[in-house]
Amino acid sequence: MRYYVQRVALAILLLLAVSMLTFGALNVLGDPLFNILGPVAGDVNNPDSIKMIEAAKREFNLDRPLPVRYGLWLSDFVRGDMGVTFSSTGQPPVSGVISERLPRTISLVVLAQLFAIIISIPWALITASRAGKVSDRISTVNAFFLVAMPNFAIAVILKFVFSIKLDWMPLTYVAGDPLGSRLFQLILPALTIGLSVAAVYQRLLRSDLITTLQQDFILLAQTKGLSKWRILFVHALRPSLFSFITVVGLNTGALIGGSIVSETVFRIPGIGSTLVESVLRNDFPVVLAIVMIVASSFVIINLLVDFAYTLIDPRVRR
Amino acid sequence: MSTDSPDTTVNPDDGIVKKKLGVGFWICVIWLGLMVLVALFTPYLPLKSPTKNYLDPSNGRPPYSPSWKHWFGTDKDARDVFARSLHGARISLAVGFSAITAGFLIGGTIGVISGYFRGWLDRISSFVFIVLLSFPSLVLAILLTSLIERSLMTISLVLGLLSIAPVGRLARAATLQYADREFVLAARQIGATDRRIIIKEILPNVAIPMSSLALLGMAVAVVAEGGLAFLGLSVEKGITWGGLIQLGSDSARTLETAPWISFFPILMLFLTVLSLNFAGDRLRTFFDVKEMTL
Numbered sequence: 001m002r003y004y005v006q007r008v009a010l011a012i013l014l015l016l017a018v019s020m021l022t023f024g025a026l027n028v029l030g031d032p033l034f035n036i037l038g039p040v041a042g043d044v045n046n047p048d049s050i051k052m053i054e055a056a057k058r059e060f061n062l063d064r065p066l067p068v069r070y071g072l073w074l075s076d077f078v079r080g081d082m083g084v085t086f087s088s089t090g091q092p093p094v095s096g097v098i099s100e101r102l103p104r105t106i107s108l109v110v111l112a113q114l115f116a117i118i119i120s121i122p123w124a125l126i127t128a129s130r131a132g133k134v135s136d137r138i139s140t141v142n143a144f145f146l147v148a149m150p151n152f153a154i155a156v157i158l159k160f161v162f163s164i165k166l167d168w169m170p171l172t173y174v175a176g177d178p179l180g181s182r183l184f185q186l187i188l189p190a191l192t193i194g195l196s197v198a199a200v201y202q203r204l205l206r207s208d209l210i211t212t213l214q215q216d217f218i219l220l221a222q223t224k225g226l227s228k229w230r231i232l233f234v235h236a237l238r239p240s241l242f243s244f245i246t247v248v249g250l251n252t253g254a255l256i257g258g259s260i261v262s263e264t265v266f267r268i269p270g271i272g273s274t275l276v277e278s279v280l281r282n283d284f285p286v287v288l289a290i291v292m293i294v295a296s297s298f299v300i301i302n303l304l305v306d307f308a309y310t311l312i313d314p315r316v317r318r
Numbered sequence: 319m320s321t322d323s324p325d326t327t328v329n330p331d332d333g334i335v336k337k338k339l340g341v342g343f344w345i346c347v348i349w350l351g352l353m354v355l356v357a358l359f360t361p362y363l364p365l366k367s368p369t370k371n372y373l374d375p376s377n378g379r380p381p382y383s384p385s386w387k388h389w390f391g392t393d394k395d396a397r398d399v400f401a402r403s404l405h406g407a408r409i410s411l412a413v414g415f416s417a418i419t420a421g422f423l424i425g426g427t428i429g430v431i432s433g434y435f436r437g438w439l440d441r442i443s444s445f446v447f448i449v450l451l452s453f454p455s456l457v458l459a460i461l462l463t464s465l466i467e468r469s470l471m472t473i474s475l476v477l478g479l480l481s482i483a484p485v486g487r488l489a490r491a492a493t494l495q496y497a498d499r500e501f502v503l504a505a506r507q508i509g510a511t512d513r514r515i516i517i518k519e520i521l522p523n524v525a526i527p528m529s530s531l532a533l534l535g536m537a538v539a540v541v542a543e544g545g546l547a548f549l550g551l552s553v554e555k556g557i558t559w560g561g562l563i564q565l566g567s568d569s570a571r572t573l574e575t576a577p578w579i580s581f582f583p584i585l586m587l588f589l590t591v592l593s594l595n596f597a598g599d600r601l602r603t604f605f606d607v608k609e610m611t612l
Contacts, residue, residue: 257456
């Protein structure tokens with residue numbers, strides 16, 4: 001029990017530190033007033049502008065000291081209110097933007113993870129059963145190529161081959177389409193993220209499988225005359241999945257990074273592409289909200305993976 | 319990440335297993351060397367100008383496809399893609415190299431010191447590392463680049479900052495392995511100062527495995543810079559591979575009619591990252607560094 005409490009406390013502490021850093025950096029290094037009002041913010045000699053500046057300062061709490069603003073923001077944030085976007089009207093509220101766009105990113109990331117798992121497990125099984133042979137070597141080279149290919153390059157190549165040359169896949173994502181066609185539109189973006197991740201998973205699972213395949217119970221299964229595929233799937237796969245599952249869990253960060261690129265290339269209005277747009281527009285409340293959501297999900301998933309570990313192997317708790 | 323055993327041959331005379339780096343390693347090193355030379359000397363090579371518009375009315379409207387005159391073709395503004403791709407190596411490699419150098423110097427120092435002295439210093443630095451690692455790296459990079467003037471220097475520093483936490487954790491872990499070994503205790507017994515022990519006893523043991531990871535780290539940094547440039551968030555003035563790829567793929571029409579604009583920079587970037595990864599991986603197996611990933 002003590003272990004769990006400690007871990008949760010550490011996670012909360014981490015998120016507080018992350019939010020303070022982000023909030024502080026955005027407010028100290030950035031210029032919120034300028035982002036709200038534009039050039040008017042610098043026009044301090046014109047009485048009209050001064051009035052607008054004062055009003056904006058009051059509305060966005062910019063006249064309060066930084067720690068107070070942080071406190072206000074935090075108390076709003078934990079209640080689900082992420083503030084207003086930096087614009088003269090403050091519309092739409094950040095929470096609205098996020099709740100509209102987050103589901104798209106989540107479905108993209110989940111789909112990418114699914115692709116990666118579906119591709120990597122059979123790939124690893126086949127290569128591990130032929131370790132050292134020509135086909136295994138070719139596959140190792142392929143995996144190396146995939147890992148070395150940055151995801152924005154994969155995105156461009158997939159788009160060129162499947163959307164433009166073969167015309168099998170739609171070019172972009174249309175938010176208004178029915179669910180089925182939107183899922184179809186997500187296939188290429190998800191493959192963009194999933195392919196290189198699949199290569200990483202395959203390398204890991206292949207080496208674990210090779211270790212498992214050298215153990216005595218596999219030899220026993222072979223001498224019993226079981227078929228090769230039955231041994232691979234039923235006997236060898238399950239004990240080899242331990243570190244695979246961990247890495248799948250911990251890899252969410254890479255997937256989120258990949259979704260930023262993929263959403264930008266395929267024009268999906270998710271939180272990844274929104275992050276880039278908001279950064280370019282200096283819309284800091286949106287940036288802050290997205291960074292916090294991403295960091296929280298990252299920290300929470302890590303926590304869950306650690307907890308899952310303790311269920312599998314109680315020694316971790318100490 | 320690779321799981322292959324290194325190329326090993328048993329020498330029949332003494333039975334000692336000898337490790338080899340392999341042919342692939344040297345091919346990668348040659349490509350990397352070539353890229354470094356290109357990056358250093360592009361301004362002095364007899365290349366076309368990367369910014370000049372080579373309009374050719376007899377050839378119709380640009381982009382022009384690859385030809386003897388323009389090996390990699392030209393972009394929409396009739397600029398030479400070959401010259402631009404070579405120029406792109408400059409920023410990509412400079413950022414990659416300085417980022418990983420900064421990361422190793424800062425992260426390595428923090429890691430070794432906290433691993434050696436332990437105590438509260440170690441706790442603070444470990445917490446800072448975890449905080450930095452709580453951001454997915456691309457998100458942190460985007461956040462930081464949004465707040466600064468995006469120059470070669472600052473982008474390198476941002477990517478260097480990103481590598482501090484992973485490098486620092488590795489250095490700390492490696493230092494912990496050695497901090498209580500006999501030769502360190504012996505040095506302390508004969509009155510060596512902490513500073514001397516760190517520099518003379520610990521550092522040589524930590525530096526060799528760490529340096530074999532430098533190439534892998536540089537691959538990560540080059541990809542990260544490419545990603546930032548692709549999103550329009552890298553060095554503002556100048557040509558980078560990521561920016562070139564973005565320029566060639568920003569509209570489906572450009573990509574359809576003139577794929578060479580983005581595909582040649584992709585090829586250059588891919589070969590460079592592949593070489594860094596492969597050579598780094600070979601080095602790591604060569605020095606037998608386990609359980610260490612960037």
